[in-house]
Amino acid sequence: MGRIDITGGFSIHDYRAKLKLLHDDGETRTLENRAELGCPACGRAFDRLFVTEDATASFDTPPERPFCLARTEAKLLLMTH
Numbered sequence: 001m002g003r004i005d006i007t008g009g010f011s012i013h014d015y016r017a018k019l020k021l022l023h024d025d026g027e028t029r030t031l032e033n034r035a036e037l038g039c040p041a042c043g044r045a046f047d048r049l050f051v052t053e054d055a056t057a058s059f060d061t062p063p064e065r066p067f068c069l070a071r072t073e074a075k076l077l078l079m080t081h
């Protein structure tokens with residue numbers, strides 16, 4: 001099933017076939033996991049992936065489920081399970 005590898009950074013293009021873009025406001029992207037991709041933090045398949053390159057990000061609706069964080073030099077990733 002594969003797992004997102006953030007060694008050397010993260011690019012959505014590397015997983016384009018497996019992640020469906022749900023929302024993109026230019027600063028934060030929300031993606032749906034369509035291929036049981038594994039979380040870069042815990043290895044379990046995640047549900048949604050939020051990606052931002054901003055220093056800060058806010059979410060109107062907190063994930064009412066377990067979530068993991070991962071960061072690269074350029075991006076912050078939040079995965080909900």
Ligand SMILES: [Zn+2]
Pocket residue numbers: 039040041042043044046067068079081
């Ligand atoms: Zn996880």
